[in-house]
Amino acid sequence: MDLDCGKCRDSSKKESWKTIWILAYQSLGVVYGDLSISPLYVYKSTFAEDIQHSDTNEEIFGVLSFVFWTLTLLPLFKYVFIVLRADDNGEGGTFALYSLICRHVRVSLLPNRQAADEAVSTYKLEHHPATRNSSKMKSLLEKHKALHTALLILVLLGTCMVIGDGVLTPAISVFSAVSGLEFSMSKAHHEYAVIPITCVILLCLFALQHYGTHRIGFFFAPIVLIWLLCISALGLYNIFQWNPHVYKALSPYYMFSFLRKTRMGGWMSLGGILLCITGSEAMFADLGHFSYTAIQIAFTFLVYPALILAYMGQAAYLSKHHHNSDQISFYIAVPESVRWPVLIIAILASVVGSQAIISGTFSIINQSQSLSCFPRVKVVHTSDKIHGQIYIPEINWMLMILCIAVTIGFRDIKHMGNASGLAVMAVMLVTTCLTSLVIILCWHKPPIVALSFLLFFGSIELLYFSASLTKFTEGAWLPILLALFLMTIMLVWHYGTVKKYEYDLHNKVSLEWLLALGPSLGIARVPGIGIVFTDLTSGIPANFSRFVTNLPAFHRVLVFVCVKSVPVPYVPPAERYLVGRVGPAAHRSYRCIVRYGYRDVHQDVDSFESDLIDRLAEFIRYDWNRARGCTNSCGEDDGLHSNASSSECRLTVIGMAAVLSSAPLYELDGTLEPASVSVGFPSTESGGVADLVEMEPVNVRQRRVRFAVDNDNASENNAMEHDSPMRGELGDLAEAQQAGTAFILGHSHVRAKQGSSILKRLAIDFGYNFLRRNCRGTDVVLRVPPASLLEVGMVYVV
Numbered sequence: 094m095d096l097d098c099g100k101c102r103d104s105s106k107k108e109s110w111k112t113i114w115i116l117a118y119q120s121l122g123v124v125y126g127d128l129s130i131s132p133l134y135v136y137k138s139t140f141a142e143d144i145q146h147s148d149t150n151e152e153i154f155g156v157l158s159f160v161f162w163t164l165t166l167l168p169l170f171k172y173v174f175i176v177l178r179a180d181d182n183g184e185g186g187t188f189a190l191y192s193l194i195c196r197h198v199r200v201s202l203l204p205n206r207q208a209a210d211e212a213v214s215t216y217k218l219e220h221h222p223a224t225r226n227s228s229k230m231k232s233l234l235e236k237h238k239a240l241h242t243a244l245l246i247l248v249l250l251g252t253c254m255v256i257g258d259g260v261l262t263p264a265i266s267v268f269s270a271v272s273g274l275e276f277s278m279s280k281a282h283h284e285y286a287v288i289p290i291t292c293v294i295l296l297c298l299f300a301l302q303h304y305g306t307h308r309i310g311f312f313f314a315p316i317v318l319i320w321l322l323c324i325s326a327l328g329l330y331n332i333f334q335w336n337p338h339v340y341k342a343l344s345p346y347y348m349f350s351f352l353r354k355t356r357m358g359g360w361m362s363l364g365g366i367l368l369c370i371t372g373s374e375a376m377f378a379d380l381g382h383f384s385y386t387a388i389q390i391a392f393t394f395l396v397y398p399a400l401i402l403a404y405m406g407q408a409a410y411l412s413k414h415h416h417n418s419d420q421i422s423f424y425i426a427v428p429e430s431v432r433w434p435v436l437i438i439a440i441l442a443s444v445v446g447s448q449a450i451i452s453g454t455f456s457i458i459n460q461s462q463s464l465s466c467f468p469r470v471k472v473v474h475t476s477d478k479i480h481g482q483i484y485i486p487e488i489n490w491m492l493m494i495l496c497i498a499v500t501i502g503f504r505d506i507k508h509m510g511n512a513s514g515l516a517v518m519a520v521m522l523v524t525t526c527l528t529s530l531v532i533i534l535c536w537h538k539p540p541i542v543a544l545s546f547l548l549f550f551g552s553i554e555l556l557y558f559s560a561s562l563t564k565f566t567e568g569a570w571l572p573i574l575l576a577l578f579l580m581t582i583m584l585v586w587h588y589g590t591v592k593k594y595e596y597d598l599h600n601k602v603s604l605e606w607l608l609a610l611g612p613s614l615g616i617a618r619v620p621g622i623g624i625v626f627t628d629l630t631s632g633i634p635a636n637f638s639r640f641v642t643n644l645p646a647f648h649r650v651l652v653f654v655c656v657k658s659v660p661v662p663y664v665p666p667a668e669r670y671l672v673g674r675v676g677p678a679a680h681r682s683y684r685c686i687v688r689y690g691y692r693d694v695h696q697d698v699d700s701f702e703s704d705l706i707d708r709l710a711e712f713i714r715y716d717w718n719r720a721r722g723c724t725n726s727c728g729e730d731d732g733l734h735s736n737a738s739s740s741e742c743r744l745t746v747i748g749m750a751a752v753l754s755s756a757p758l759y760e761l762d763g764t765l766e767p768a769s770v771s772v773g774f775p776s777t778e779s780g781g782v783a784d785l786v787e788m789e790p791v792n793v794r795q796r797r798v799r800f801a802v803d804n805d806n807a808s809e810n811n812a813m814e815h816d817s818p819m820r821g822e823l824g825d826l827a828e829a830q831q832a833g834t835a836f837i838l839g840h841s842h843v844r845a846k847q848g849s850s851i852l853k854r855l856a857i858d859f860g861y862n863f864l865r866r867n868c869r870g871t872d873v874v875l876r877v878p879p880a881s882l883l884e885v886g887m888v889y890v891v
Contacts, residue, residue: 116387121321122313124379124388125396126446127262127372128168129317132324132403133269133439135160136411137422138510139365143358146421150412154342155351155359157408160369161343163553164400167521168373171550173392176377176524177385179531182215184662185380187251187520188460188691190527191244192660197535198231200241201660202591207630207686209744213668215661215690230533230540246584249466251523252457253579255374257572258516259454259492262371263447264499265509267294270443272506273424273436288504292497298444299493302451303484304475313445320442321399323435328399328406331426336409343405363560364514364569369404371513372446374520378453381662381692451492455485456692463658463691465590466583468868474694499571508568515561516572522554582864589861592891593843594628601632608676616645620832623648624705626839626871630655630686633675636839636885650829651675651682652705656689663690670704672712673744678818681825683709686744706830708747710823715745717819836877840884841865843891857891 121129136156144152181189195201196216210216234240268291275287332339352359376388410426427435461467473484503509525547532543561569610616627634634653641647653675671686685705689695843865845857872882 113384113387113390116383117391118318119314120379120383120388120391121317121395122315122445123382123449123452124375125372125391126313126317126442126449127266127375128370128446129321129324129372129396129400130266130270130439130442130446131369131371132400132407133423133443134265134506134510135365135369135404136407137269137506138368138514139362140421141365141505141507141510143362143365144355146411146415148415151347151350151354153408153411154339154347155355156362156366157339157342157404158345158347158351159363159366160404161401162345162348163366163369163557164397166553167370167550168376168392169397171525172373172376173389175546176528177380177388179528179535180380180385182662183381183384184692185377186457186460187248187255187378187523187527188457188464189380189662190524190531191248192662192691193535194244194527194530195660199235200244202241202245202587209671209686210659210688212746213659213661213664213688215663215665216659234534245466245587246580247523247526249461249580249583250576251520251527252461252466253576253583254516254519254523254572255378255457256454256579257575258371258513258520259450260495260499260575261509261513261516261572262450263295263298263492264291264496264503265506265513266443266446267291267298267440268500268509269423269506270436270439272422273427273432273439275422276424276429276432277436288501291500294440294444295447295493295496295500298447299451299489299496302489303473303486313448316438316441316445320438321395323438324403324406325399327427327435328402328404330428331406331410332402334409335413339405339409339412342408360560361563363557364564365510367514367518367557367561368510369400370521371517372449374517374524375449375453377524378457379449451489452482454492455483455488458485458488459483460691461583463689463693465658466587468582468586468864469871469873471869471873472695503568511561511564511568512571515558515564515569516576518554518558518561519572519576522551522558525551525554581860585856585860586864588856589843589865592857593841593889596889596891597627597629597634598632600635601629602635602638604633604676606638607633607682608680610641610647614645616641616647618649619646620829621648622650622652622706622826622829622832622834623837624702624834625651625653625837627653627655628657629653630657631684634839636841636887637837639887640837640883640885648829648835649681649832650826651680652709653682653684654687654705655685656687656695659688659690661690662692664688664693668746670708670747671744672708672747674716678716678822681822683712684744685709702834706826709826711747712745713819713822713826715747717822834881835883836872836881837883837885838871838877839887841887841889843889846890 139156140146140152146152177185179185179190179193181193196211234244268287271287271291271294274290355362376392380388407423407426411421414425423439424432424436458467458470459472462469462472470485470487473486475482475484499509499512503512529543529547532538532546533540563569565573625634625637627636637647637653669688671688673684674680675682675684685708687701687705843857843861845854849857871877872879872884
């Protein structure tokens with residue numbers, strides 16, 4: 094199901110080596126900023142309290158061995174060679190794994206899912222032969238609704254921990270870099286200088302966010318490249334200068350020797366060692382901006398060797414310097430002659446690393462919002478050329494306040510490291526669990542493969558996670574507290590949104606009611622276009638019936654618009670608008686479903702209004718052309734559905750004109766629901782329709798989904814334009830557009846019904862309504878002009 098489209102990334106597309114090397118270079122500044130600055134604080138955090146550096150060097154060599162194998166097993170083996178392959182149309186991250194699972198197994202909790210969504214070209218399924226065990230797992234997940242909720246909670250937990258990491262990483266990165274001043278000033282001055290300087294840098298970093306990554310990120314890749322070369326050179330210098338035999342410590346023997354000597358203290362110190370993989374998740378989360386090969390090359394051939402050399406160099410220096418074991422830090426192993434240049438580069442690199450996680454936080458909140466799991470916030474797209482670069486003002490300032498509060502409150506790397514370590518491992522555990530499901534459900538591998546992956550990598554991550562939990566009172570409580578707070582907000586918002594949708598679904602009115610409205614009932618049709626926003630994909634929403642009841646008039650052209658999210662990263666613009674009639678052509682009522690992926694840029698109201706009218710005009714031309722030989726515009730097939738209350742005309746995907754080959758637009762597996770699928774091939778006698786796909790869902794009224802592409806044949810277009818009924822309908826649409834457009838939105842108040850539990854009343858009456866009142870309204874999100882807005886008050890008793 095692949096279509097060539099501008100915005101959709103085809104992960105299988107072959108790229109030239111020149112392009113791959115350029116992408117690998119660019120990925121340094123975006124993907125590896127956080128990971129590359131970990132040598133600043135790993136050893137200092139590890140030796141903060143639980144273990145001490147001794148003359149035997151067992152501790153430092155044991156830590157080096159742990160760092161080496163942790164970097165090798167998790168970022169290199171797990172992410173680079175396995176997890177990066179679990180992409181969703183080239184996109185990575187927690188939501189990419191979730192959407193991939195939702196497309197193969199019906200576990201999505203998005204309320205307005207349609208069979209038509211599976212016709213989107215980016216709704217790509219892996220057509221591996223389904224095994225007996227994968228079918229059993231699929232049936233088990235689809236059967237139990239509790240498992241759907243548990244899966245969503247797991248995804249939201251990973252999301253909350255990423256946001257928590259967005260608070261902690263800038264604080265610990267900048268603080269660690271600035272702490273190098275302790276070697277250039279007295280202790281008294283150092284204590285009063287580091288915190289204010291860190292806060293000022295953080296303040297400037299967040300203040301610059303509204304300019305966008307594409308402007309402030311021009312120097313990111315060179316800075317990280319210089320930093321990696323710098324720590325590699327320092328590592329090599331320290332190895333040859335102090336201990337050329339430090340490479341022996343890479344043996345796993347030193348890990349067991351370390352744990353045997355340090356026992357409980359060594360296990361607790363793993364909470365500091367795990368900081369060496371901080372930022373590894375960014376390789377997967379930022380996959381959509383680059384490519385699998387580019388990220389693999391950059392890490393394998395540059396980032397990984399540079400980090401190993403940096404840690405080996407620090408260990409080599411410390412193995413010969415035991416007198417200052419109470420002052421272990423990155424800068425102690427830097428020669429004094431180059432300490433100031435290294436300090437400046439380190440501060441710049443820490444800012445780059447912070448920028449990467451801040452941008453990632455904006456992105457993941459935008460994705461949560463598209464899945465109805467986060468209250469509506471303002472999303473500013475900072476680049477017209479680079480897709481996905483966004484800025485969220487409210488989140489930006491909240492992150493800044495929390496970062497500065499963490500810096501002032503903790504005041505040391507130990508507590509910041511404990512907090513950051515727990516957040517990092519929680520995200521990795523969630524990724525491991527979701528990837529295990531992808532292996533068995535999407536790749537259809539034997540369960541033993543998925544179980545082996547889960548047990549091997551999960552046991553390593555659980556070991557580190559358990560060590561982090563022991564630091565609960567020493568800073569690790571912060572990400573847990575943040576996660577609980579954010580999880581509560583997300584779950585309450587999602588629960589309230591679903592309940593509100595269910596109320597709309599149960600209280601929608603019939604099509605006969607709409608068709609019966611006319612002068613005989615005192616209802617007038619006024620000039621203009623009325624755009625009624627609703628979450629429903631069929632039927633007439635209750636807020637419109639309330640509107641007509643209180644104001645007995647509605648517009649000559651009526652459009653019911655549903656803006657919905659599809660579990661794919663991008664919906665091609667040519668497939669975004671799904672248009673159909675509501676009632677006969679003479680009624681001038683339409684339904685338009687506008688579909689976005691979880692990474693798509695939502696249009697503003699001006700471009701949306703003009704696009705919508707263009708699509709309606711295209712649909713009218715197409716529909717009259719198709720219906721020339723039919724009895725009515727809904728087609729003879731629709732006569733099978735005698736229940737007028739549930740029948741609407743077929744929905745058509747109206748897109749931009751394109752030239753397609755004689756091959757079918759895409760192919761669908763006949764075993765998928767909907768049960769029967771017919772694929773039409775282009776024909777010279779198709780009358781302007783190049784491709785046709787009909788989908789008939791199981792146990793619901795038949796609905797057709799058609800891909801229509803304008804035929805460039807001028808004679809046929811002229812013939813259509815001279816068709817009197819079509820010309821009349823297009824004329825009515827043009828007149829209505831000239832008269833003006835009104836946007837009709839529901840202004841809702843949700844209330845728990847009597848007899849509800851205390852928990853439900855708290856969630857709905859207080860939590861959801863508080864969030865709804867204090868987040869951005871639909872009119873603000875859509876940028877509806879106040880003069881064109883009509884709000885209909887509705888009380889939802891759920």
